[in-house]
Amino acid sequence: MRFPGTLTRACELLTVARALVARLPRRSWSWLRSRRSRWPFQYWPWLRSPGIVSRLSVALVAVALLAVVANVLLDRSVLIVHSARVVRSIVTVPAAAPPAPAVTTESAPAAATVSLAQEMLRSDGLLVALADFERATQARAAADAADNASQWQQAVSALDRAGAGYASVSDDRAAVRVIRRIKPQQRLATQLIELADMRRDQLARYTQRTEAVNQRIKVALNRAWSIFGRVLARRSLLQLRTALDGVQAQLSVVAAADPADAASLAALAHSEAAFQQIFQKYEAGLKRSQGANWDQQMRADLTAMAAIRTQLSATEQQRRTGTEQFSAEGSTLSRLILARRPAAASRKAVPGARVHAQPRHAGAAVPAAAAAAPAGSEAAPVQRAAAPRTDAMDVRASASRQHARALLGWLSALVIGVLTLICVLTVRSIVVPIRRMLRATALLAGGAVDARVPRGGIKELDVLSVAFNQMAEQLADARQLALSYQQQLEAKVEERTRALQELAAHDPLTRLPNRRQLFALLDTAIEQARQTQRYVGVFFLDIDNFKNINDSLGHAFGDAVLMSISQRLAEAAGPFGFAARLGGDEFTVIFPSAASVEDIHAAGAALVRAFQIPLLVQQRDLVVSVSVGASIYPDHERDGEALLRAADAALFHAKALGRAQLALFTPDLLQIASAKFRTEQGLRRAIERGEFELLFQPEVSLERLETALVEALIRWRLPDGRYALPGEFLEVAEQSGLIVEVTDWVLRSAIEAASRWHHGSWPQVRVAINVSPRLLLDDRFVDMMMKLLLEFHLPARCVEIELTETVLQTGPATIETLRCLRAHGVAIALDDFGTGYSSLASLEKLPLTRIKLDQSLIASIDTSARSAAIARAIIGLCHGLGLEMTAEGIERPEQLPLLIGQRSMYLQGFLFSPPVSRDELLPVMRALPQRLRSLSLALPADSGRPRSNVASLASAGAGARSA
Numbered sequence: 001m002r003f004p005g006t007l008t009r010a011c012e013l014l015t016v017a018r019a020l021v022a023r024l025p026r027r028s029w030s031w032l033r034s035r036r037s038r039w040p041f042q043y044w045p046w047l048r049s050p051g052i053v054s055r056l057s058v059a060l061v062a063v064a065l066l067a068v069v070a071n072v073l074l075d076r077s078v079l080i081v082h083s084a085r086v087v088r089s090i091v092t093v094p095a096a097a098p099p100a101p102a103v104t105t106e107s108a109p110a111a112a113t114v115s116l117a118q119e120m121l122r123s124d125g126l127l128v129a130l131a132d133f134e135r136a137t138q139a140r141a142a143a144d145a146a147d148n149a150s151q152w153q154q155a156v157s158a159l160d161r162a163g164a165g166y167a168s169v170s171d172d173r174a175a176v177r178v179i180r181r182i183k184p185q186q187r188l189a190t191q192l193i194e195l196a197d198m199r200r201d202q203l204a205r206y207t208q209r210t211e212a213v214n215q216r217i218k219v220a221l222n223r224a225w226s227i228f229g230r231v232l233a234r235r236s237l238l239q240l241r242t243a244l245d246g247v248q249a250q251l252s253v254v255a256a257a258d259p260a261d262a263a264s265l266a267a268l269a270h271s272e273a274a275f276q277q278i279f280q281k282y283e284a285g286l287k288r289s290q291g292a293n294w295d296q297q298m299r300a301d302l303t304a305m306a307a308i309r310t311q312l313s314a315t316e317q318q319r320r321t322g323t324e325q326f327s328a329e330g331s332t333l334s335r336l337i338l339a340r341r342p343a344a345a346s347r348k349a350v351p352g353a354r355v356h357a358q359p360r361h362a363g364a365a366v367p368a369a370a371a372a373a374p375a376g377s378e379a380a381p382v383q384r385a386a387a388p389r390t391d392a393m394d395v396r397a398s399a400s401r402q403h404a405r406a407l408l409g410w411l412s413a414l415v416i417g418v419l420t421l422i423c424v425l426t427v428r429s430i431v432v433p434i435r436r437m438l439r440a441t442a443l444l445a446g447g448a449v450d451a452r453v454p455r456g457g458i459k460e461l462d463v464l465s466v467a468f469n470q471m472a473e474q475l476a477d478a479r480q481l482a483l484s485y486q487q488q489l490e491a492k493v494e495e496r497t498r499a500l501q502e503l504a505a506h507d508p509l510t511r512l513p514n515r516r517q518l519f520a521l522l523d524t525a526i527e528q529a530r531q532t533q534r535y536v537g538v539f540f541l542d543i544d545n546f547k548n549i550n551d552s553l554g555h556a557f558g559d560a561v562l563m564s565i566s567q568r569l570a571e572a573a574g575p576f577g578f579a580a581r582l583g584g585d586e587f588t589v590i591f592p593s594a595a596s597v598e599d600i601h602a603a604g605a606a607l608v609r610a611f612q613i614p615l616l617v618q619q620r621d622l623v624v625s626v627s628v629g630a631s632i633y634p635d636h637e638r639d640g641e642a643l644l645r646a647a648d649a650a651l652f653h654a655k656a657l658g659r660a661q662l663a664l665f666t667p668d669l670l671q672i673a674s675a676k677f678r679t680e681q682g683l684r685r686a687i688e689r690g691e692f693e694l695l696f697q698p699e700v701s702l703e704r705l706e707t708a709l710v711e712a713l714i715r716w717r718l719p720d721g722r723y724a725l726p727g728e729f730l731e732v733a734e735q736s737g738l739i740v741e742v743t744d745w746v747l748r749s750a751i752e753a754a755s756r757w758h759h760g761s762w763p764q765v766r767v768a769i770n771v772s773p774r775l776l777l778d779d780r781f782v783d784m785m786m787k788l789l790l791e792f793h794l795p796a797r798c799v800e801i802e803l804t805e806t807v808l809q810t811g812p813a814t815i816e817t818l819r820c821l822r823a824h825g826v827a828i829a830l831d832d833f834g835t836g837y838s839s840l841a842s843l844e845k846l847p848l849t850r851i852k853l854d855q856s857l858i859a860s861i862d863t864s865a866r867s868a869a870i871a872r873a874i875i876g877l878c879h880g881l882g883l884e885m886t887a888e889g890i891e892r893p894e895q896l897p898l899l900i901g902q903r904s905m906y907l908q909g910f911l912f913s914p915p916v917s918r919d920e921l922l923p924v925m926r927a928l929p930q931r932l933r934s935l936s937l938a939l940p941a942d943s944g945r946p947r948s949n950v951a952s953l954a955s956a957g958a959g960a961r962s963a
Helices: 003-023 026-036 039-043 052-091 102-142 146-169 173-180 182-226 231-256 262-281 283-290 292-348 362-372 379-445 459-505 515-532 546-553 555-573 597-610 640-656 667-689 730-736 739-758 781-791 805-810 812-823 839-845 865-881 918-938 947-962
Strands: 535-543 578-583 586-594 626-633 662-664 692-701 706-717 767-770 799-803 827-833 850-853 884-887 905-907
Touching: 052 379, 102 146, 102 182, 102 292, 146 173, 146 182, 173 182, 173 292, 182 231, 182 283, 182 292, 231 262, 231 283, 262 283, 262 292, 283 292, 379 459, 459 515, 515 535, 515 578, 515 586, 515 640, 535 597, 535 640, 546 555, 555 578, 555 586, 555 597, 586 597, 597 626, 597 662, 626 640, 640 662, 640 667, 667 730, 667 739, 692 739, 692 918, 706 739, 706 918, 730 739, 739 767, 739 781, 739 799, 739 918, 781 812, 799 812, 805 827, 812 827, 850 865, 865 884
Parallel strands: 626 662, 706 767, 767 799, 799 827, 827 850, 850 884, 884 905
Antiparallel strands: 535 586, 535 626, 578 586, 692 706, 692 905
16 A cells, blocks of 8 residues: 555645636536535535534544544554565575574464563553442442442452453562452452441431431420510520521531541531530520420430530541542552553563564565575575665655655644634634623613524524524513503502501501501690690590400400490590590590680590490490590690600599599609509519518417417518518509419418428418409419419318408309319408498308408497497307408407407407518417417406406416416
8 A cells, every 4th residue: 555646646636626626617606606505504404503512523523533544554654664674684684594484483472472462451451440449439438329339349349350360361479469459458448438338327317416406496496486575595595596507507518528627527516515505504594494304305415416526526537547548559559550561561572582474565585585595506696686675665665654654744734624623613603602692681681672692603502592582572572561560560559558658547447547647646736736825635535344345245346336436436526626546445535726724624524425325336225434534735744645644644543433534634643653653563573583571460269369370461572671561562463463473472482381380380270361363263273272282282271262352243253263162171261351342242152261350340349339339240140150250450459358259259460469470470379378368367347348258268368378
């Protein structure tokens, strides 16, 4: 094969083609130009707009073609050079040397070449298997998937087979060292996989613990939001959740790093310590609010997290060490395998060995002739004749190599040119459409919805241009649609704005001005009154007993009543002012311009009278009454807030007068309201700080000269050291609802004290405890009492509940609760008997065991015959009903004669003992018999009571003392 000749003929054909094209007429050129843009694309449409895949495929085919041609040329040129060398070697052999047999000269080099090729092939296979094994090990350590495990097992088997094949063709010590290093490398890979699985398990367990802590904090936080007043618990939970977010974020960093460095693990430990510190800081409050079980679970999770993190740190250290050792062993194996390849080649190619082969070209006949010539024949001419032929073949071989190099250079340049052209066209077909698209995008972003991208470029960008143009058209349509929607939305917003303005200024139920509009109108009225020197009247109205309407007839009917009341109120206030609703059943009427205070007073009276006429609500006549409080500008206050506050204080006074009343503000009303507010706030602090104390006052029996029971009396220790009596704060506690918490504290404290006495030096203890009727409305009160008695191991007979006559106003449910208490053995006493309007009815309805005569009746028993007669009548009534009695407020010896000798009579008052603390009670009780005897002996003979009663009292005192 002669490539230079072929290239010459190709050049000649190209020259002829150019000459023919030059001789074509112009008409033919125009026809070719018209068909040039048609006929190739008619059969191959992808040529019109080739994609990037097509272009790169052409480049790949061109490079592959160049590689094939280069390999062919190199192969041919090597064969020519070898032929020339063999011919020259054979020609220069001396004539006297006999030629070696052909079979002998070819067998040894062929065997050496095959052995060397096998060893090189097995070493390359071992290197490939080792690289695959390392990649499979890294993949299996990165993820515990079925595919990765299968690939790793296959890589282990392939490495074993490659090692066995390598050992079969290599038997030196270096090969043995290579084979011996494969198994430790596989064990290192197994250890790395186990450590990776262990790390994943530790991360999963740590994540599970953090999720459990997070869920527990979330549940506690949701519960803390729903409980009124637990701000401290909510703040501590929020801080815990923030710290836990830091732990989880740092855990994500540790999980993402493979393996994790010491800095990230230290950061995880630091965030975990920060969470531990916050938890320990708020642990006491959280334990009280969330419970001991919650605290134990949190501590268990935190301990487990710390242990898992310690294990994770140790695992990461082992992984880093194992990974470095695995990489070092792999590099050592690769170097050992590669180091044997040159050594093997040097052993197989013996230096100085001559290569004998049969000639492949025409010169092969020459050595045959030379070998056939006998010794001493005319060999020299042959040698002289062969020498010129050998030089000619050398020249031809050199020329062939030059032409081959030239052809290879031309082909390389052609391929490089094709690649360059493809690259330029590809870049241009990408850059130009992208620039067009960027310009169109900028125009579209600027508001030019008619911007379009010209088509062209590679196939993918041309498709993108079509999609962009479609998107631009859709955006134009969407913009038109958005404009229409915007106009509709603006109309709706304007309509809703007007409605919201109406709602912002008026109450949605009654359509009266609300609080915001009220203050705006009131400020305007005050400003006008300041300029005109007139008065402004502010009336604060409240519907009497409106809660009963809601409870009995329902809230829907209550709303209808409120609407009827607002209409009546607007009609009544129309002649002089306007009405507004503050909220609930509270309304306000403003008299904006009054000539005198009398006009304001007359307007308030007209408001009260307006509701004396029944209301018609849902075809039903309903009579309601209103209580009105009034304040006047500028006599009482000078701004709207203060005037409304003053009218509110006057409203409370009107309700105290008996409802359906008009009350005008006076300065002392505001002071009373302020004092009530301060008392209420002080009570709240007293409950939190434990400022209450419990005192006990004995109730003595004159028949037995002993203390029958003691009454528990609460005292409030004020910050200045003074003790406030119950009358100073119990009414405020009743009105504010704090009486429930106060009574709970009194019950627990009194039962605890009675339990100590019962299990100590006073087994027959009886404690009387005052209970608010509001507490009896709770159906859980009986269970609470029984739990307290069971908790302190106190019999029910040791407790007596004292109630006032107002308990009858709470309904049958309260009486049923008292009957349940009585059935359990708890005594029931009626306190302050003789002062109410329903005392006799209470004796019939309530399950009573004791009656306590009010101290206002006992105070004048020795000075007023009427009081004495009433007391004797009540005592006789109680004797007839079989009830025990206690006379309260005994402060003078003169009050005793009427009470001495009465059966089941107990006396209580400062004459015997003031209220004392729990520790002082027993000494006082031991001194009471002597005190009673002294009082009986000090009674005068003409005290109004038979002397026999006095003597019996004295003898009883002597008997008690001797006992």
